[in-house]
Amino acid sequence: MVIRDxxxxxxxSCDREFDLNFPARMQRYQxxxxxxxxxxxxxxxxxxxxxxxxxxxxxxxxxxxxTPRRVFFHSDECxxxxxxxxxxxxxxxxxxxxxxCEQNPANGWHVQFRDHVDLGYICLRCYEKEIxxxxxxxxxxxxxRIRGGMFFSSGNSEPRQxxxxxxxxxxxxxxxxxxxxxxxxEHALELINKGQKIITAYERLAIGGLEGYITMLSxxxxxxxxxxxxxxxxxxxxxxxxxxx
Ligand SMILES: [Zn+2]
Ligand SMILES: [Zn+2]
Numbered sequence: 329m330v331i332r333d334x335x336x337x338x339x340x341s342c343d344r345e346f347d348l349n350f351p352a353r354m355q356r357y358q359x360x361x362x363x364x365x366x367x368x369x370x371x372x373x374x375x376x377x378x379x380x381x382x383x384x385x386x387x388x389x390x391x392x393x394x395t396p397r398r399v400f401f402h403s404d405e406c407x408x409x410x411x412x413x414x415x416x417x418x419x420x421x422x423x424x425x426x427x428x429c430e431q432n433p434a435n436g437w438h439v440q441f442r443d444h445v446d447l448g449y450i451c452l453r454c455y456e457k458e459i460x461x462x463x464x465x466x467x468x469x470x471x472x473r474i475r476g477g478m479f480f481s482s483g484n485s486e487p488r489q490x491x492x493x494x495x496x497x498x499x500x501x502x503x504x505x506x507x508x509x510x511x512x513x514e515h516a517l518e519l520i521n522k523g524q525k526i527i528t529a530y531e532r533l534a535i536g537g538l539e540g541y542i543t544m545l546s547x548x549x550x551x552x553x554x555x556x557x558x559x560x561x562x563x564x565x566x567x568x569x570x571x572x573x
Contacts (some may be wrong), residue, residue, distance in 0.1 A: 463525025477528030
């Protein structure tokens, strides 16, 4: 038997086939039945409630995809099992609101989200857009750990195209612990205090990101910071240079 308005989908989690249109069709049949039959006794068919079974989710396996992968689930439990498996969870980005896999399915230790102090837990696409515009938040560099940053295309072309330059002495910088990280962070803070924007580009990182090579990129900010101690240093120096030339 072929049901004309059936919409058979396969549950992405348990592979069971189910009819996405089943509840809607049954409700339509109830309506017809109510109209055509004159019941003088309670009809079990009419009193039965048909709840939606099955639904879909639009998932992004990486933040860089322009179209999502639509998958169907026949129950809440199946969705839970599929999207919250523990190792490859799908998470809603606080920035773009898309549901993105937290780790790259093709490269498991490649985390595709970053915690941003102002924007929340955001996918790498949102994160890249933010730091290419504003640099990383100052708080990333307060401490003796490497925080934030990401892999760019080879030669760090995305930051370079956005006006960032490599900071001498901090390209392919080796980090293997708190001491090297602190040295890196102190220099970043110094530049931020002078009004620069700072980005950390990953070059090669070991699994877990505890050891590897990173590059610091900087760009002069558009405006001096409001902090009076900072506004003294930077814009006046620029002004003087202009008059001298
Ligand atoms: Zn299922
Ligand atoms: Zn996002």
